[in-house]
Amino acid sequence: MKNDKQDIKSDEQSLVHSNYRGINWVGMSKIQSFITEGNHQIPMELDLFVNLKSGYRGIHMSRLYQLQMKSILGKKVSLHQLQDVLIQAIASQEGLSSQAKMRLKYQTLIHTKSLKSGIEGFRSYPVEITAEADQKNLTKLVIQFVVTYSSTCPQSAKLSKEYFKNQKLSPTELQHWYESEQIFPATPHAQRSTMMVELEIHPGAEFEISKWIEKIEGCLETPVQTAVKKADEMEFARLNAANTMFCEDAVRKVAALLDSDSSIQDYKLTAEHLESLHPHNATSQMSKNS
Numbered sequence: 253m254k255n256d257k258q259d260i261k262s263d264e265q266s267l268v269h270s271n272y273r274g275i276n277w278v279g280m281s282k283i284q285s286f287i288t289e290g291n292h293q294i295p296m297e298l299d300l301f302v303n304l305k306s307g308y309r310g311i312h313m314s315r316l317y318q319l320q321m322k323s324i325l326g327k328k329v330s331l332h333q334l335q336d337v338l339i340q341a342i343a344s345q346e347g348l349s350s351q352a353k354m355r356l357k358y359q360t361l362i363h364t365k366s367l368k369s370g371i372e373g374f375r376s377y378p379v380e381i382t383a384e385a386d387q388k389n390l391t392k393l394v395i396q397f398v399v400t401y402s403s404t405c406p407q408s409a410k411l412s413k414e415y416f417k418n419q420k421l422s423p424t425e426l427q428h429w430y431e432s433e434q435i436f437p438a439t440p441h442a443q444r445s446t447m448m449v450e451l452e453i454h455p456g457a458e459f460e461i462s463k464w465i466e467k468i469e470g471c472l473e474t475p476v477q478t479a480v481k482k483a484d485e486m487e488f489a490r491l492n493a494a495n496t497m498f499c500e501d502a503v504r505k506v507a508a509l510l511d512s513d514s515s516i517q518d519y520k521l522t523a524e525h526l527e528s529l530h531p532h533n534a535t536s537q538m539s540k541n542s
Contacts, residue, residue: 267308268307269307272307272308272309273306274303274304277302277303277353278302278303278304278311279299279302279311279313280299280300280301280313280317281299282298282299283299283317284297284298285324286326287324287326289328293326294359294361295358296356296357298320298324298354298355298356298357299353300316300319300337300341300354301352301354302316302342302352302353303350303352305347305348305349305350308348311345311348312344312345315344316341319337319344320337323336324337331390331393334383334385334390334393335385335390338352338353338390339352339387339388342385342387351391352385353382353383355380355381356379356381357378359377359378359379360376360377360379360461360462360465361375361376362374362375362376364477364478366477366478366479366480367480369480369483369484371480371484372479373478375478377397377461379395379397379461381394381395381396390456392452392455393452393454393455393457394451395459395461396449396450397448397461397465398449399446399447399465399475400444400446400476401444401445401447401475401476402444402445402474402475402476402488402492403442403474403496403497403498403502403525404442404496404497405496406496406497406501408442408529442528443525443527444476444526445499445502445525445526446523446524446526447468447472447502447506447522447523448524449506449520449521450519450521451510453516454514457515468506468509471505471506472497472502472506473491473495474488474491498536499524499535500536502536503521503522503538504538506521507519507540519539519540520540521537521538521539522537523536
């Protein structure tokens with residue numbers, strides 16, 4: 253016997269109606285994934301979105317997850333990969349979308365060596381990459397990472413020096429002090445500090461985040477150390493004394509370095525010095541174009 257009832261559509265996502273407004277971004281956030289760096293597999297959190305044109309109820313959500321399984325999971329992050337994934341994300345929607353965006357959050361891994369003795373160590377740096385594309389090319393690429401370094405306040409270093417000068421020690425007293433257990437007055441401000449670096453890269457430029465990290469650490473000259481011996485600590489003390497800096501000095505140094513890189517369209521720098529004298533931080537921000 254023929255059923256006169258109209259068949260009920262099971263695919264609610266595919267409904268089309270003029271009342272459906274377009275949506276800027278829709279997709280999946282906090283996807284559990286991982287990437288590969290050299291011999292390391294690194295856990296990663298992934299957001300993957302497309303826009304939705306007006307007239308359509310929803311996107312093909314599962315296709316985005318299948319795409320990350322095929323083209324992101326366990327792969328090395330590169331300019332070509334980011335562009336390819338985003339263009340595929342748009343194509344997977346079969347006309348529903350014209351733009352795509354993704355954000356990757358993970359910890360990049362860098363081997364280190366101590367300043368003098370060459371002891372090997374290991375550090376991780378928080379990284380966030382945001383990329384956008386149209387149906388043909390990348391349109392925006394922003395890379396953010398955090399560098400940790402030591403900062404000694406120039407004013408506090410002078411206060412320590414002034415205190416010692418005011419003691420007016422004779423050569424004999426100075427020798428006795430040197431041989432005693434008495435410690436030279438410490439600087440009031442000597443602290444671990446962080447700089448968040450946000451770079452907007454030319455969409456056609458390849459990138460290697462570890463090289464930028466190394467350049468910025470070299471510019472600041474006082475990156476934190478991992479395993480050390482006495483000789484390394486002495487060298488670290490010398491570097492801090494030779495490179496005293498306010499948070500204002502730190503951002504100026506790095507800005508001058510980044511200005512020389514033609515692949516960087518814009519940057520935003522945020523230096524935070526976690527002060528040892530105060531319960532608050534000294535903070536400075538600097539950008540290229542605003």
